[in-house]
Amino acid sequence: MLSAALSIGVLLALLGRGAAGTAPQGCDIPPQELTRMLQILERSVAESEVPNPSVLLAFNLAGATGSNARQELLKKIQEDAVNRAQKDMSSGQVALYTLALLSSCRDPQHVESHRLSVNLSRVLDQKTRKEVARLEKDGVPLTTLYSVGLDVLALCLARTGDYEQDAILLAKQLLSPGSQIDVDTQAVMALALECVYDRTKLPDTRDLLQEALEEVSKGFLDKQAEGKGVIGNIYSTSLAMQVLETASKFYAPREWDCAQAFSAVYSHQLQQPMAVAQAVPALVHKPYLDAASLDCSVVTVTIPQLALSPSQATTAQEGPPITVHYTITNNLKGKPFQFSTTVSVPAGSTLLAVLQAAEKADPKDFSFETEATSWGPMVVSIHGLAGSEKDRTFWEFFSGADSLQEGVGTYKPQDGEHIRAVFSTY
Template identity: 80%
Template sequence: MLSAALSIGVLLALLGSGAAGTAPQGCDIPPQELTRMLQILERSVAESEMPNPSVLLAFNLAGATGSNGRQHLLKQIEEDAVKRAQKDMSSGQVALYTLALLSSCHDPRHVESQGHSVNLLQVLEQKTHKEVARLEEYGVPLTTLYSVGLDVLALCLTSTGDYEQDAIILAKQLLNPESQIDVDTQAVVALALECVYNRTKLHDTLDLLQEALKEVANSFLDKQAEGNGVIGNIYSTSLAMQQPMAVAQALPALVHRPYLDAASLDCSVVAVTIPELPLSPSQDTTAQEGPPITVHYSVRNDLKGKPFDFSTTVSVPAGSTLLAVLQAAEEAKPKEFSFKTKPTSWGPMVVSIHGLEGSEADRTFWQFFSGADSLQEGVSVYKPQDGEHIRAVFSTY
């Protein structure tokens, strides 16, 4: 889902910087579209179960620093950082919180809330060191290359830690012909490399980073040509204009403010105002109207412990989300189809089915398919059609 939103922004940043050796390009957003996207983000603050640093970044980079939603979100992010950064957050989450606070002109070295404080950069440096050590030894980080890209970007923008050496390792990963790195990860890693490229004085490092950045820019241009102007797929491109998280990813590029600008914003500038948008009810898991439809649902595990493969058919109102299908299956057969979710920036994510939970340590997760195609939307957004077969497969990444 990030592919269209984030990769376009990175491509524009690379083309405009000169590091990729290409001519600058522009992309303008009509004022009414900017307003609409900001309104989506404003509403998401009230509806989201957890604070989203990507939304705060988008507010700040778009200049909408005076909105009520933005002020409330900033306070939430500070509270959450103090509460969870050291124990519950991945390195990538700490990096996003750091970038969000930087773009708010708040010092990530001293985040305060309710009488407590945390040094996010110290936490981030420690977590990144563990990620990179694992990457060097085993070829994969503790979490994902995407997270490590965010880590290095945040460390670079704050001139903290061994970000230059970490960038060299990331550049070699991008240039390794055996590496199969998805578009989203390429995009985030490219931002980190661009930051280091603009700061390092070492000629060998400059040459390596420029080679890697050219590789990414050319790859994005090839994908855009193959997709008739679309990077990723048309499904994710349309989603970028509808979902709050995707809007948050796309908006910085559309206002010519990539994440690279997070540490250099002028917070004294008069803020963009966001007209009030009538609030609509939060999206429910089931449709309010519509005849019943039949959805086939199966879960399968061949990776861990005792294998299992269960199938069922449920009836839900037309227009129901996939989450409603899972709930109906669990209600009918709780022993086979019990499941758990956790809140994320993209909405609820299924983390456990039939008692089997995904793990960062094992790099496992529950992947959803419609037939043979992997779903590009979350369970609270995707709406199955009548007769569709949804499969949940325990997978690795």
């Protein structure tokens, strides 16, 4: 462990502090924790069914460019971009691939794999135009505002497309009276606005973006104070931290208690690879805004290979049985239905195991389907009813009255807990 800590300590020294400047005391991730997080990302490359551009982005921003897993992932990302970008990727997915390639010092306008190529920047701009057109017409994009925020950030960093006009639209969304935009969406939108603010020469545009950035960043400070370090939830906190690290001029003279936020994130011991990938950039003071300005030849780091601790093991040991109550409800589409059951699973089981147990006991009522995503398996259909991007419907999971903040492959119900799956809109 000592050699691992020294390796990461050297990494942190070489990295500097990115766009955020010198980190105040208490705002550095402990070296052992960064080691643990990078190892989770490295293992995820081999274990994941879907190549994750957020993991590649995290490797690059953390300076772990010497990792074999990183090289393998870069190859997969390029291949996947060529094969799927124009066909079945959402604009947000294309944006993440663009950010990942920019951070790898690759030109997104010319991505090659197996003698085929794609202009990813052009594809992103085309998909963003469709998102923006729907947003202007109906007040909602084709997918989500989160995706559009990523789109504008990637276009701005790649210096492609009409990102200034897109940023104006995002700023107006953030400033709209009564808007209820969640923290992670506000964060990616704010990062996009920061990029455009630094690029535009139009005074009126800068004034509008400044107003939106002041509102978002000051709101994050308020939420952190209320959440004792947590901004929204533990997963959105790291994205909000990127904004607070880079937007100090927009919330001055107020100060950010970065040590409190850092402690909240790294004390949570994140395990899910996507959550880790989302946290690493803020924890090493290298936000997404740095993605297009990295020198990929300077820092190379070998991530130490350490034995897994029990908390890092990929296969959980079975505990004594627990009882979980499970209810599915649809009042939105077709004939309404509600079914309830109670299942027994080993303690420490994920919610996915609960759904599998319910389906095994009663496949007629509790059948379900999942799709592999960067956040793990996502339930796309229950009882034959599938969510729809067109209708903006999905299956939302609750513990009692509280919406779950983790996916079915990560969340672990407790004995006696009541899990509800409700067909909902977004």
